[in-house]
Amino acid sequence: MELDPDEVLIMDSGRLPITYQEGKLRSINGRLYLTNKRLVFEPSRFQSIVGSFQLSTGSGTGYVEIPLESIESVEKGFMAHIKVRAGGREYSFKGMRGAGRWVASIEEAIHSAESTEGAARSAGERPAMRYCPYCGSPVNPDDIYCSNCGRKLPKA
Numbered sequence: 001m002e003l004d005p006d007e008v009l010i011m012d013s014g015r016l017p018i019t020y021q022e023g024k025l026r027s028i029n030g031r032l033y034l035t036n037k038r039l040v041f042e043p044s045r046f047q048s049i050v051g052s053f054q055l056s057t058g059s060g061t062g063y064v065e066i067p068l069e070s071i072e073s074v075e076k077g078f079m080a081h082i083k084v085r086a087g088g089r090e091y092s093f094k095g096m097r098g099a100g101r102w103v104a105s106i107e108e109a110i111h112s113a114e115s116t117e118g119a120a121r122s123a124g125e126r127p128a129m130r131y132c133p134y135c136g137s138p139v140n141p142d143d144i145y146c147s148n149c150g151r152k153l154p155k156a
């Protein structure tokens with residue numbers, strides 16, 4: 001698996017027999033990664049993910065790729081099992097050592113991805129603060145007259 005330049009690996013299941021399952025027919029072994037952007041399931045070397053079923057996500061890469069922003073819910077199932085609902089699909093990962101920790105880490109990664117995005121968005125969109133030169137009241141960038149003292153404002 002290759003990471004993007006600004007992508008950070010948070011968790012890696014290691015070479016344990018993790019089973020990925022989608023629906024009843026799709027079941028395959030491999031390895032699960034959590035990054036600050038996505039969940040990635042990499043099938044083990046001797047299993048052809050493309051041969052056994054058509055990939056719905058990350059097609060062409062041979063991976064199952066679940067972007068964090070598409071994840072609607074994550075829960076711990078019985079035993080070492082986590083369930084992820086994303087983009088209207090349900091994915092199951094079985095044989096997860098530390099399943100509870102995985103669920104917590106996935107939730108944390110989703111929240112921090114959301115807050116990073118939100119912070120970047122508001123910083124980028126925030127207009128420069130403007131004040132009336134006569135009375136010092138804050139004014140909107142496109143105001144012509146000061147709403148406090150009524151004087152005509154200089155052009156921004």
Ligand SMILES: [Zn+2]
Pocket residue numbers: 132133134135136137146147148149150151
């Ligand atoms: Zn004013």
